[in-house]
Each structure stands twice: as structure tokens, then as C-alpha cells.
Amino acid sequence: MRPISKRPFSKREVAEFYRRLSASRPIPQTELEFINPFALLVAVVLSAQATDVGVNKATPALFALADTPHKMLALGEERVTELIRTIGLFRTKARNIIALSRLLIDEHGAVVPRQREALETLPGVGRKTANVVLNVAFGEPTIAVDTHIFRVGNRTGIAPGKTPLAVELGLEAVTPARYKHGAHHWLILHGRYVCKARKPDCPVCAIADLCRYQAKTPPAEMLGDMIAARAAAVTAEPVAASRPAALLKTPAPALPRLRGRGSKPRPD
Numbered sequence: 001m002r003p004i005s006k007r008p009f010s011k012r013e014v015a016e017f018y019r020r021l022s023a024s025r026p027i028p029q030t031e032l033e034f035i036n037p038f039a040l041l042v043a044v045v046l047s048a049q050a051t052d053v054g055v056n057k058a059t060p061a062l063f064a065l066a067d068t069p070h071k072m073l074a075l076g077e078e079r080v081t082e083l084i085r086t087i088g089l090f091r092t093k094a095r096n097i098i099a100l101s102r103l104l105i106d107e108h109g110a111v112v113p114r115q116r117e118a119l120e121t122l123p124g125v126g127r128k129t130a131n132v133v134l135n136v137a138f139g140e141p142t143i144a145v146d147t148h149i150f151r152v153g154n155r156t157g158i159a160p161g162k163t164p165l166a167v168e169l170g171l172e173a174v175t176p177a178r179y180k181h182g183a184h185h186w187l188i189l190h191g192r193y194v195c196k197a198r199k200p201d202c203p204v205c206a207i208a209d210l211c212r213y214q215a216k217t218p219p220a221e222m223l224g225d226m227i228a229a230r231a232a233a234v235t236a237e238p239v240a241a242s243r244p245a246a247l248l249k250t251p252a253p254a255l256p257r258l259r260g261r262g263s264k265p266r267p268d
């Protein structure tokens with residue numbers, strides 16, 4: 001993991017963090033396409049370890065045939081499998097979609113429940129999926145921590161944690177009430193498009209001065225200077241090694257840091 005300053009965010013900094021993210025995306029919304037809460041639930045189940053773009057390519061044909069639990073059950077696992085085969089883990093997901101449709105019919109009157117506990121009993125639905133459904137379909141102020149939010153929470157230092165649950169609880173604790181409903185989308189979109197895993201766009205990041213990540217991507221022109229400085233320092237090292245022993249005790253000048261690969265494990 002890249003070094004991160006442990007200095008916690010103050011209340012003023014947290015408010016400013018969200019003020020800027022909300023200003024950059026005034027209407028926070030999911031990029032998944034859906035037509036009702038059931039379709040949203042199915043789309044979120046399909047999005048596990050897949051991109052929203054990939055899910056959106058497959059779901060129009062699926063939802064045209066089956067936008068209710070009854071229709072999905074009637075469509076059958078084999079046909080659902082065919083319709084979603086462009087999405088990773090499609091066999092398991094098709095099985096789960098049929099099973100959750102059956103459970104919704106048997107135990108919830110074919111309606112998507114609004115309670116987290118009930119949602120989490122559905123096949124293929126964990127805490128993250130339940131949080132997305134609660135937030136998007138029912139307007140609850142939940143924060144679903146996916147790989148992007150996990151990375152942003154840790155890198156920025158606003159809610160560091162070793163697990164998605166720790167980051168979620170940290171975000172819930174610090175996020176002001178007026179930003180709680182949109183926080184999920186602001187954080188996920190910031191992680192997806194700016195604070196990217198491999199090379200975050202720090203030079204254009206709206207919250208760079210608040211962010212505690214110490215290995216920020218430098219501006220392109222600075223990167224050239226840093227590479228040249230490091231090359232010069234490395235070239236000079238053999239000369240220093242031939243100096244008398246007393247001089248060798250002088251600490252070598254610190255080399256400028258160069259960024260490597262992304263920083264976080266995927267939580268999902």
C-alpha cells in the first residue's frame with residue numbers, strides 16, 4: 001500500500017470534500033439502466049465483478065422479456081443464461097436470478113423488500129447489493145462500498161479501513177446528513193473516473209488538496225523532471241561509492257518518488 005497520511009479529516013474538510021464532489025456531479029445517479037426495483041436488483045446482481053457498461057449491453061433484451069419475478073421465472077434459467085452470457089460468471093448469476101425471483105414470489109408477494117435483512121437473504125445479494133438497492137430504489141442514505149469506494153476511502157483518508165464494512169461504517173460516521181444519499185454515487189464516480197486504480201488523475205482532481213494520499217500522480221511536466229533527476233542521481237552513485245569511508249557515512253540524497261501500480265486490493 002502507498003503511504004497515506006494518518007491525519008484525520010476535520011468536519012470542515014469533510015464538508016468541503018463533499019461540497020466539491022457534489023458540485024462536479026450535481027445529479028448523482030447510478031449508471032446501471034433499470035425500469036423498476038426488480039430490474040435494478042437484477043442489474044446490481046449482474047454487476048458483481050463486471051462493468052456497468054457490460055451489464056447495460058445485456059439487460060435491455062432481458063428486461064424486455066422479463067421485468068417481473070413471475071416473468072423471469074417463466075423465462076427459465078437456460079434462456080436467462082443465454083441472454084446474459086456476455087457478463088462474467090453468467091451461469092452462477094442466471095441461477096441466482098431465477099432463485100431470487102422464486103423467493104420474491106414465495107415470500108415477498110413478488111415485490112422487492114425494503115429491508116436490508118430481507119434483501120440479504122436473496123441468492124446473490126450481499127450487503128453491497130442490498131445497499132445499492134436501498135439507496136437507488138428506495139432513497140435510503142446507504143453507502144455501498146465497492147472496489148472504487150474502498151479505494152477512495154482509503155487513499156483520500158476520509159474513511160480508511162481494512163474491509164469494505166469498515167470503510168462503509170467510517171463513511172457513515174463522517175458523512176454529513178445532507179450528503180449521505182448522494183455519497184455513494186459521488187464516491188463511486190470519483191473512483192471510476194478520477195481516482196482510478198492504476199493511475200489516479202491527481203493533477204485534475206477537485207479534492208487533491210484535501211486528499212491524504214502521498215504518492216499523487218504528478219503533472220506530466222513534473223514527471224519528466226523527476227525521471228531526469230532520478231536518472232542523474234543513479235548515475236552519480238558509483239562516484240560516491242569510491243569516496244573515502246568517512247564520506248560514505250554522509251547520507252545519500254533522497255531520490256524523488258515515482259509512482260508504481262495501483263494501491264488497493266479489490267474488496268469484491
Ligand code: SF4
Nearest residue numbers: 195200202205208211
Ligand atoms: S488527489 Fe489523486 S489520489 Fe487523491 S483523491 Fe484525487 S485522484 Fe485520488
